[in-house]
Amino acid sequence: MIVSDEARVLLTKMYKFILLLVIIKCLYCEESGPIVITKKGAIKGLQGKDGFIMFLGVPYALIDESNPFGAALPHPGFNETYEAFDDSIACPQTTRSGALLGTMQCLQLNIYVPNNANLSNKVPVMVYIHGGSFIRGSKAIENLSPKFLIRNDVIIVSINYRLGPYGFLCVSAPGYSNQGLKDQVLALTWVKDNIVAFGGDSSKITAIGAMTLDLQLLTTKNLVQRVIIQSGTALTTWVIGRRNDSIPVNLASKLGYSGNDVHGALHYLADKEPMDIIKAGVDTGISNAHPLTKPCVEIVGEDGYLTDFPVNLQPQVKGMDIMIGHTNKESLTKSTTRTTGAEELQQGFDNVYDEDNVRHFYTGDKVLSVETQNDVFDFATDFVFAYPAERTVNRYLEAHANKVYRYLFAYEGGRNRNKALGNFTAPGACHGDDLGYLFEMEIFKGGVPNEDDQKMIDVMTTMWTNFAKYGDPTPSLTDIITTQWEPTKPGSTRRPYLLLNQPITLEYRLFHRRMAFWELYYKLYKNEERGFNSK
Template structure:
């Protein structure tokens, strides 16, 4: 039975108030949180849901045992080993498989609230869910419980070695354990176990799709993917077995035996492993796993070759930002453009590039820049090309996959707003119009990087996008009814009509964003299907 006790803590404020900090009796044990100071909600921070095995830190984690006493959930979740993106320093430890729960004060056993689970992005190499990065106050005010989880990134989460001990996708399997913990425990926090929506951005969005593709049980009812898809180019590992050998050699341990290299790295300080991985330019990516008896798998074939049965009857909200790759080209020095080999380099991420395919590169080149030589005058054209190939078209492929597999309702959006809280553009001081990759995060979360209150225009976007997202969480429909805040009806797509909501200074509905460019890629992929990496003819 759901029980919440309250502990009286006297505060030294001028008003002499008494603060009520919640103590929750969950299947995982007694968990004490604390009251938030920026809204009407409680926080339960740094709750461990799994443990990394000391003798196999690159392998699957194990579920957290029940707490013996009262777990103090007042400290933010720990960071998994990585190069932290804000200070560019190596941080983290392996006791990082923790989650944060933010529960509105209205949540109770008599008033169960829908649950929104956040999976962060970061290319499977960086990222964590600190309260001070993903501040919850904009979302929880809409009466939803927000849960933000950490998972292993980098080599500890994504070594793919084709062995039973380290088959691959350990970081995704961490997420599975977190989702199981949430299903087993969230009712104790006033959550509705039958209304769990999993949301992710970039690698987090791709993670959501991997869970829909996987063979494990379905652990959520709805999905939101932001700028993420399993069809993103370059997402899947191609040769993972060499990585431990290269990292170990970089640290002074030369061997041709993968098992020896892994044993050496398992005893090496995590910060040295991350430093070597970074210096070698090694990326972390999911992989197609070799199957082993009694070993759970996430992905055993390329996403394009398999069905997604767990999508059936699942409402999904999917979209991208209108200028995903804006920042890279906006910041590029003018003289660098003439040295780019952008079309070949980009197409190689998705296609087997041989002499036969070279003429295809010329077709793409002419479509986007005609016969022009590469120069800084073509920044906008190249931004369109890279954004289309890396995000807009892969997400259109995901939409098709959802429809083919019987998703209940698929809501499609494009985020185009350019304001003072565009997360990435503001950090790197890019002022070009449009929304770059991850820019929407500044309107969903209260970010630690923001020191000034939102402008009136930005506040309107915050109010709108959080209302749309939480309406979907609560009702499976982002606009169950129109209002002054949400004046347009956002309808789901069909095989005939890809209706989408454009989220800008105003809200507007259209069909098939960038339809001419998307039609080009649809035809291009169909003609060159046999050249797609991982393609298997049925």
């Protein structure tokens, strides 16, 4: 058969395209994995190249597209085998670079299973709830690869939940607030009900997260047995938003709505493209660096979830094992002009009190400059993260948690995530820096960790998975674990915490002088704390 030059060129291009698809398959998902039979039906996974099985994009709930700001419903299940091969779905948002991303039906989770897990060899489960200031983030493997954790024989689950105006409206109309938190409950329920089919032990589920996970501990019981709170609690000063009916009205107005009624605005927005709504949120300043869409106190009603401020609620943690920690410079940024004062204090109190004394405690009589930036970082770290964590430890112990382990991450290495993303050069570990030692991430992909970074990866992933297995991060000392981590005991003044640095050491009374200052401050102004009810 004679083939024309044009046909030969076309065949060559087709061959190259097919070869490219084969290469991609070899790089990421070498072959189809097993089928598991869950309560929701059959789900087929993929055999990953790093020695574990992946079930990507498993739907756990459905959003009512006629009312996308309302409650989601549990997914009804599958009539045919669901091919869990696609990790492309995220909830509507903007990325760090400002790109629009996401789709409406986004309530999915990823499940990563070690090859040795099965019905006769069940392993503990760790569910990661991503952060992102309530406006961005997803379950995606590209930034949450479980390859470091899963080698310790645990199942890892990551979840999507609604964000921004879809997940965290705070309006007077009942049934629209805190949908992102309610999505998380649906995801955790799905895991509890179905993880056994994947070889998971449903009596050993550990949730990992920050503010939203701690909020779950105030309102939800019996979905997990252990929790790891990383960099943020329900008492973090800026977590709880203010009721604001103008948010949906302003979004709708940006898209052509002419009314000022919250119900009318929500109805108008219901059939608008999600990306148009997310862009309107950016254009109106609703979804900026300090977003207006946050968890909030709801009006008591049929669908009420969080009906009081966290300061008035007791954590539901009786008998639970807890790890809690943060970094040593949570609020480290590039800024050299940030001040200590009113903006931060007003997030936690009804008014600004003793601003001058607060500033003097941290910076003395020095003029704010590059030389004082470290002191300013300490102030913001203490007020927003460290002292709320200190209070939260006390609340856990008062609520009869079983064991509470505290840590401080101060290591400065090559995988400090947010420091690398922001190109921050000031000393210290900033918010989110610890995640680079728990998960493989796109920003570090292809690089080989140096010896010190690899040691931190080994230590942290071993401790975190030990905690999931035993409720104790250091059940025995080994070549990797050389320091015994003591829990905090009720009434003890020792207040132990593990310092994750070089070297790793057990220390006592974290930031003692600074924490004593805030303890006195809160005693003086307790009744002025935002939302506090003395009854």
